[in-house]
Amino acid sequence: VQELKGMLELVSLTGNIVSDDDETYFHHTHAAFSYKQDGEHHVAAGHIKSIEVLYTAEIELRPVIEGRIRRKYDPETGTGFWDFGPETD
Template sequence: MEYKHTGDRVYIRLDKGDEVLESIRQICADEDIKFASFQGIGACDKVVVATYIPAKQDFLLHEQKGMLEMVSLQGNIVTEDYGSLQEHAHGMFSYLHPATGELAYLGGHLHSARISYTAEILLDVVQDGFCGHKVDPFTGIKVWKFA
């Protein structure tokens, strides 16, 4: 992993074996970034995405291995009241279905993604402000809390 911090942006190149969300959290910790959004593209060899099941208030995990194109990565990272960084990301991946050889897609809440070749990620840093989470009383999920 290498990155360049210029103004309100961080340009990130991830390399084979790097984990996407772990790398973003590490850069934010190293650069003292408290609140940012990110987007990216790349290639992965293992991803886990999730679908939220409201009735269970839990996620159903979906794992895929092989050659996966990271068609789209979008997310944000905030600092919780107790100081830890928390990301929220969604990803869309394309791959060739192992049984049919046809193009298939996998997308959802990103749990993890390991880079197989490279990824290019743009981190937009919010300099003036702070954002954390609070629990929404109507849905029971964490939502942005502005300070």
Template structure:
């Protein structure tokens, strides 16, 4: 992995074998970034995405191995009340079905993605203030807590 701040953004190259979300957390930790948004593209060989099931207040996991083009990655990273970096990302992946040769797609809440060739991530850091987390009693999930200067 390599990264460099250029202007208002941090450009991250994630290398073969690296996991994308942990790489983003590492960059944020090393650069003392408290909150940011990110987007990216790349190629992966193992991904786990999830679908939230509101009636169960839990996620249904979907794992896929093989050649997966990461055609879209969008997310954010914030600081929780314990000072830990927490990411929330969604990804869309394309792959070739072995039995029919047709293109198929897998997307959802991204839990992990291992890079097979490279991934290119643009991190947009929050320069003034930061975004935290707070529990929302209505939806029963953590939501953004906006902290300004």
């Protein structure tokens, strides 16, 4: 786990937010940041567990239209995967 602090520029943010059957939300997010260290430019990227924005960030969320994506737990692998089931009320 790497923690970056200081003046960073968020240059890319992609991912998804889904819920499971009990409406618990999960995010799977990737980001890339640029920064200067010792006079050189660097880029760091990877999974985001949490992020704090002090000034501004342009973030666009796009909802799923005419359908649903849920997270379904798979006991064989021990992780959650997308479940593209029919939309329910």
